[in-house]
Amino acid sequence: MKIIGIIAEYNPFHNGHLYQIEKVKEIYPESIIIVAMSGNFLQRGEPAIVDKWVRAKQALLNGVDVVVEIPIAGCVQPADRFAENGVRILNNMGCEELFFGAEHAEYDFMTYAQLVQNLDSTEFSKKNISYAEAFQEAVAAKIGHNIDSPNDVLGLAYAKANLKFGKKLKLNPISRNVAGYHDKSLSPDSNIASATAIRKVLFSKDHNLVDKYLPSYQDLKDEKYISWDDFWPFLRYKLISSDIDELANIYGMAEGIQYRMKKKALELKVEATFDEWLKAVKSKRFTYTRLTRLSVATLVGMKVNDVSLYNKFPYVHLLGFTKNGQKALNIMKKNSEIPLLAKISQQDKDDFYHVDYRAGKIYQSQNYKEQDLKRAPLIF
């Protein structure tokens, strides 16, 4: 019995994800698949289109055996940190191999990780380009070619995290050449489309044919689809109603960007959208994803200290499992150094879990479903 790990967002779960799971089952028919999934706010600083419970259910109905939630302090992070937090969780859950999609599955990610492991990240903040761009340049110099496709970049981040934690996982990149990560339209010749394209169709209300790309459209079709548009009035209000020094405490604030975020929130017309505000705030030194992550941290009030605490005392929230998954959980309980929360207690929510709880309450204000208290793991 192999225990296989996957780090995913499932925003939403689609045939590309299903394909990856089928690949695992093809190679290891007896495997148990554990997914470390982002919660209601995603790595790139977006709210999830549907909540973590709906997404976990879709995964469990389609071959995944255990879904755990990466806490918000570990998840809404640059790729390297997101990868570290995901890999750390999977290590602790007893995973032996990590499967992930890559534009170039033939890359030797572990070797690349060794080549770039000593890059000094503090150097990248000096030039007049974004951190991400500077890092790309340095990586290309070490490896001999660019690593710039989104899933390859994540793959390298997983490999680096794996190296850091003593190479406990064997890496299995799976080719995902059917749909580009950011493809904006559905391809009629395939039943695989990018999550970006699928979300676009779901938000358009013209859902014709979208079920072709989704293994569980039935579970999705009655959900309210959530986006930054739903939270933007609250983010704007937060920026307007907070003092600059309160904003300075938010995780990720740097170089006085809080002044610019607040100024643009005040200056733009009330009718302005989140995207218009983002565009107004954008500068050379800040990528869009850095700004959207900052936006999530501001929205939920995640402080520097909240992230430090999570890094020191990590935990993981069990969203659901199958009977097959139960076996892995039994093994894991004996070995894990990271507490696995099957239920969020009244005490947890006021203690270490408070930012996740708050994020859930804010998400709930839009989808009207309690996210943490009184929710038991899904069992399939």
Place this chain on the structure above:
Amino acid sequence: MKIIGIIAEYNPFHNGHLYQIEKVKEIYPESIIIVAMSGNFLQRGEPAIVDKWVRAKQALLNGVDVVVEIPIAGCVQPADRFAENGVRILNNMGCEELFFGAEHAEYDFMTYAQLVQNLDSTEFSKKNISYAEAFQEAVAAKIGHNIDSPNDVLGLAYAKANLKFGKKLKLNPISRNVAGYHDKSLSPDSNIASATAIRKVLFSKDHNLVDKYLPSYQDLKDEKYISWDDFWPFLRYKLISSDIDELANIYGMAEGIQYRMKKKALELKVEATFDEWLKAVKSKRFTYTRLTRLSVATLVGMKVNDVSLYNKFPYVHLLGFTKNGQKALNIMKKNSEIPLLAKISQQDKDDFYHVDYRAGKIYQSQNYKEQDLKRAPLIF
């Protein structure tokens, strides 16, 4: 030429207010009437039904000569402080007399003020009843009868403030026995109704006959009427997304009420209304108006320090004037110790004016009209 002061909210301006102004003109045909008016958030912790500019315009069209705004730190306050801030402004604007409505215009408010001036307010917070109730009891003991009608209470507060500032104003209570302050329905036999009754009708969308009670219904009828229902999602979000120690800095927080405010915001259903939340938070020690004032302070992020600063360095914002009013402004400019702001500058908004500016921006998020920057005083 007499300069007459009135302290008002005009929420909205109605025939009862007009009656008061006509009374002044009857006694002093040559008078200049200056009104110190609350801004977009009112003394009792409610948002104004229409913004300060609409209300100032209505006053100027109906006999008032100058309208100035009492800053939010001076306005969203218990009656005594509200009265002090209003009286201080009117003193500085050169007013000689103060007109105000009273349920018992025959009361000798200045004498009553002398009788109760030495009551030690710190004593009222000890008993297991609200401050307001304890104060009422003590006042009745001194004066020999209750002062418990809303306008009489305010009248006594004006008298106390006047005493404190050296009795610069002659007080002129005007009988307002036609409509009770809190009357909830319109009386068909009169053209005077309480602002409470008028607001109720305006919110009901059934505006039939309401113009009978309003001298300027034309200016009101196309406005969006604003209430706590509009701001409640933002207040709830603020309570959910703030740490307890951030809430503790809000002006007026006491006895750990922030725990209760936050707890109820988290526990109630997403569909719960502001009134349901208020009712859930209500306790013997806190009156509803104390809670609504706390709610405004929380919504706009008004800190203890913001109020201390205003108390030390007061200012007043000129909303509009008539040609007749211009004369009083010329006199005032020579004598006032309080700066009169005719325009809010970019610098003001980041400096002493920042809480007013913020309150205006939050109000603007609902009525879509810029409240401070680029607004010049109305001239009629």
